[in-house]
Amino acid sequence: MTERVVSFAENGRLTGILSEADPDRARPGAPAALMCNVGINHHVGPYRVFVDLARELARRGFPSLRFDFSGRGDSEVRRGGGGEMERALDDLREGMALLEKRGVATRFLPIGFCSSVDSAHELAVHDERVAGACFVEGYMYRTRGFYLRYPLRFVSRARWRRVVAKHLPEALRDVRPLRHLGRIDLALEDDDVVYLREYPPREKFAREIDVLARRGAPILFVYVGGDSNINHARQMGTIVGRGHENGFEIVYYPQADHVFFRVDERRTLIDRIGDWASRSFAPR
Amino acid sequence: MHPTFFGSSARPLYGVLHAPSGQPRDTSVLLFHPGVQEYGTRHWAFRNLATALSARGFHVMRFDYRGTGDSAGEPEEGTVEACVDDALVAYDELRDATGTGSTSFVGLRLGAAIAARVAAMGRASRDLVLWDPVVNGTRYIADLQRMDATQRLRLLHELRPPADELGGYRFPREVRASIERVDLCRLEWPAAARVATFLSEPSEDAAELDAALRARGHVATHTLVPSDQRGPSSDGSAAILGTAIVQAIVDHLVAA
Numbered sequence: 001m002t003e004r005v006v007s008f009a010e011n012g013r014l015t016g017i018l019s020e021a022d023p024d025r026a027r028p029g030a031p032a033a034l035m036c037n038v039g040i041n042h043h044v045g046p047y048r049v050f051v052d053l054a055r056e057l058a059r060r061g062f063p064s065l066r067f068d069f070s071g072r073g074d075s076e077v078r079r080g081g082g083g084e085m086e087r088a089l090d091d092l093r094e095g096m097a098l099l100e101k102r103g104v105a106t107r108f109l110p111i112g113f114c115s116s117v118d119s120a121h122e123l124a125v126h127d128e129r130v131a132g133a134c135f136v137e138g139y140m141y142r143t144r145g146f147y148l149r150y151p152l153r154f155v156s157r158a159r160w161r162r163v164v165a166k167h168l169p170e171a172l173r174d175v176r177p178l179r180h181l182g183r184i185d186l187a188l189e190d191d192d193v194v195y196l197r198e199y200p201p202r203e204k205f206a207r208e209i210d211v212l213a214r215r216g217a218p219i220l221f222v223y224v225g226g227d228s229n230i231n232h233a234r235q236m237g238t239i240v241g242r243g244h245e246n247g248f249e250i251v252y253y254p255q256a257d258h259v260f261f262r263v264d265e266r267r268t269l270i271d272r273i274g275d276w277a278s279r280s281f282a283p284r
Numbered sequence: 285m286h287p288t289f290f291g292s293s294a295r296p297l298y299g300v301l302h303a304p305s306g307q308p309r310d311t312s313v314l315l316f317h318p319g320v321q322e323y324g325t326r327h328w329a330f331r332n333l334a335t336a337l338s339a340r341g342f343h344v345m346r347f348d349y350r351g352t353g354d355s356a357g358e359p360e361e362g363t364v365e366a367c368v369d370d371a372l373v374a375y376d377e378l379r380d381a382t383g384t385g386s387t388s389f390v391g392l393r394l395g396a397a398i399a400a401r402v403a404a405m406g407r408a409s410r411d412l413v414l415w416d417p418v419v420n421g422t423r424y425i426a427d428l429q430r431m432d433a434t435q436r437l438r439l440l441h442e443l444r445p446p447a448d449e450l451g452g453y454r455f456p457r458e459v460r461a462s463i464e465r466v467d468l469c470r471l472e473w474p475a476a477a478r479v480a481t482f483l484s485e486p487s488e489d490a491a492e493l494d495a496a497l498r499a500r501g502h503v504a505t506h507t508l509v510p511s512d513q514r515g516p517s518s519d520g521s522a523a524i525l526g527t528a529i530v531q532a533i534v535d536h537l538v539a540a
Contacts, residue, residue: 005287015287047452158440257439261452
């Protein structure tokens with residue numbers, strides 16, 4: 001595997017790392033993965049997940065570009081107007097142009113994670129060069145089944161422990177059975193730590209996934225348990241229709257958290273994405 | 285900004301050089317990131333610091349230790365000694381790239397302890413700036429454990445991490461032991477060290493370090509920069525922007 005720094009777009013304002021497989025491992029015709037900022041995180045991603053993922057994909061023969069959008073991480077600010085989404089899409093297309101120009105790839109695989117799903121989804125829907133997509137903790141909508149299963153969360157010991165820790169009176173914080181909780185300074189705004197964002201309307205989302213399904217672009221959806229908007233893998237099928245399930249995979253990790261804080265769960269995520277990519281994009 | 289890989293081609297390190305804008309000074313500044321557990325939440329603050337210093341005429345370089353950011357390797361390779369080795373490579377890279385007469389160091393959290401070690405090895409550090417420094421490695425690990433427990437509670441995991449894991453990364457025995465050996469109060473500081481400590485919240489450790497340095501005749505200052513942003517004792521999930529403290533450090537280096 002080789003990694004090199006690339007500066008691209010006007011005046012080289014965007015910065016990223018291009019990872020490529022060794023020549024004997026490179027997968028002919030493989031799409032290049034695209035990974036960008038997740039919230040305030042720069043292009044390495046939360047807990048460095050994009051670095052590990054890029055290296056795993058390279059081991060499996062896939063090139064990738066992880067980079068910072070304009071004005072974030074190690075990229076310079078872009079002059080001119082445009083909304084946040086418009087700028088993000090322009091930056092993604094600059095990245096694709098770079099990879100095409102260098103002969104690295106002509107097909108692309110955006111990998112969105114939480115907030116970066118927004119631009120990855122838009123790109124996937126509107127750019128025919130996108131051959132597939134992976135959305136980690138992306139859009140999800142509460143269904144009737146979600147609300148029916150909702151009370152099950154109250155059998156969670158970890159959830160009750162968090163409630164107790166948050167509301168523990170000062171006088172009890174040093175009492176022996178509670179001391180381990182009393183020493184934690186938990187400044188939570190709410191009991192539920194949902195990483196709220198504005199989602200597209202559910203019907204629009206379903207229509208757009210349909211566009212991708214008709215294009216034959218495989219999609220991997222990854223969701224976690226905890227405070228998320230999903231509590232069963234079948235929930236996505238309810239939203240986009242079961243007929244499309246052949247075109248995409250839904251993975252639900254009930255024990256994982258939104259940022260994949262635990263090392264083993266992060267490794268599981270990376271391996272799963274690698275397996276899916278290897279199965280979905282056979283060498284051409 | 286000029287991002288680059290440098291050092292050994294087999295195990296490259298990632299760094300970003302910030303060229304001075306306006307009249308360049310004959311001083312460069314090497315920035316030392318915190319340890320891997322605190323790296324992500326401080327990256328933006330370091331970019332701001334580098335940009336602000338370069339705007340005042342300094343050549344600046346920030347870099348990733350092995351196993352952090354884009355550098356080669358895994359986090360479990362990141363003993364303090366390994367980070368010191370990487371910093372020495374970065375120091376040479378900065379000196380080669382800029383040819384400046386002197387170099388100042390700015391280190392944040394564990395990066396401050398690493399910067400102090402590099403300075404103590406006789407590298408020509410003009411000024412040493414310690415930003416919320418880790419003074420005592422054992423107490424720093426206790427801080428990381430509290431941060432880890434808070435994250436685990438928040439994210440609905442069991443509170444006790446696996447033995448070799450801390451703060452979202454592998455934390456093997458060798459790394460733990462190397463950090464436990466950190467004690468800036470006992471470090472053999474270079475004779476001409478001018479040490480400025482900037483704190484976002486009061487710290488007994490930093491006050492102890494200040495006293496130890498002055499007792500040995502060093503020029504040491506100690507500045508508390510009140511901020512509405514979270515200090516190093518926060519739970520580790522929120523980004524630290526450090527706008528006020530960044531400005532204070534820039535002003536200090538310009539005045540120096």
